[in-house]
Amino acid sequence: MGHEFEIRTEAELPASPDQVWQAIATGPGIDSWFMGRTEVEPGEGGAVRTVFGGYAPEQPVTAWEPERRLAYGSVPAPDGRFAAYEFLIEGRAGGSTVLRMVTSGFLPGDDWADEYEAMTRGTALFFHTLVACLTHFPGRTAVPVTVFGPPVTNWARTWAAVRQGLGLEDSVTEGDRVRFSPDGGAPVKGVVYFANEDTLGVRTTDALYRFLKGFRGPLIAAHHYFSTVDTQEAERAWLAWLERHDGREQRT
Template identity: 65%
Template structure:
């Protein structure tokens, strides 16, 4: 059966077209709001490559108009699966920009619904993160950190434990204050994105994100706009996620 989809999004940004282009069309720019480590081989016929965990998709660039239009992806697998992205940049007065995005593709199989829901929830987080990055950190480059927690038996209990650990209640809205402790340090920020599978929190020097991964596991996908020891920070968050997952399973 499968499911073909096409999603349109539009962002009005207080950022220049050049800043928007750098965010979507360079490896360091994508590192600052998406997932994992990214590399862009520029130009039509080039590639966009993302590496996180054991996943390393490589998408061909089909349109490359610096400051105006970027499109990549669309290659079909044997089962018909594909995903393609298009970004259209329109400069406005006062150094502002309108960014239009189209995400399209096909998910094969009769069990496509859960995968499509996860893709939609994750996509909403990434778009909100892009907007937050360009609003509060435009022109800066982040160090990305992606950490996978262990599988969990009950996602709802684990997600409830995650909200509590972040200093949030059962019902979370954008703009809510968050407060949590990592490695003995208290972190304070504000929720900039939330749905049933993701939470994004902005602080003065970082973007913290939790989302549902494979088998209901918690995934941390953070961006630090300050100097960090990546090995130490990864170990700290690995322990943080493991403890939280265990707490959720034990409730």
């Protein structure tokens, strides 16, 4: 049967329209809040190309109005599946900017509901990460580090282990204090900037750390470092951390 969907999000940001445009319409900007690595071929008729894991979509740009409007999306598949993204930028007096993001598309099949729920929760994390990036790191770009953990057999245990590893209680809310140590790294202190059933985002003075429930897949660590980082070493450390907090019985 399938399902057409549209997800609308909006925020007022303490950033200029140009800073917002750089964050949504350039590869380094998107790298600072989405997942994996992105390249942008500018202009209407260009494309947004993202790579993470085995996923490498190329999405044609359908609207390109610098500091005003950006739209791009996938080409519909034979079964009708597609996703499209539109960003609307409105400058306000005093230097702030209102950003509106619309995610729309079509999910095929009779089992679309679970995928839609996961997409809604993931989209919420991405948008709140973009807001955190523009609020706390305006004009800066980050190095992305994306790591896929081992297969998950019990998500309740896995999320409990992740919360414990971050020094959090069972009930997590925005503003909760976090303390953790990536394998081989110094202790890190931060604060929760977003959380829902499938995702958790933590902000520190120089990074945004995120944990996501992969749809029918593993736990994903998708972080952004606003500082110099050895990506290979960071990937190694976070893979070890995910393996130690996978929710299985504690190992000695």
